[in-house]
Amino acid sequence: MLEHLWLRREDANHAFYKGLIQLAGAFVHLKKQHERPWHPKDAGRMHPAVRLFALAESNLASYAPEHLGLSVPTVLALARNYSHLIKSSDYEINPWKPGSGPHLELQSIPAE
Secondary structure (H helix, E strand, O other), X not given: OHHHHHHOOOOOOHXXXXXXXHHHXXXXXXXXXXXXXXXXXXXXXXXXXXXXXXXXXXXXXXXXXXXXXXXXXXXXXXXXXXXXXXXXXXXXXXXXXXXXXXXXXXOOOOOO
């Protein structure tokens, strides 16, 4: 289903969904790096995570302040914060920890 959303370029929400998928992908990189920091492939996942956070920001920014019940500025701040923490540690410290990852909530959208 996510691939379908990614490929539907004619959809007005295309970049929104793409940004959310990129945000999720960034956290997948951080989770894998946390689980196996000694592994040759997984140890280097913080650079791709930061790149995905930046791509997510780029795709989501035009949907601010709220889109489909999601507070876009909250998501952008989350991506910027994680990127900043990683970059300021010179890509040495992974800020993601099990059980303390981000939790985003959708606001209810009034029925029309």
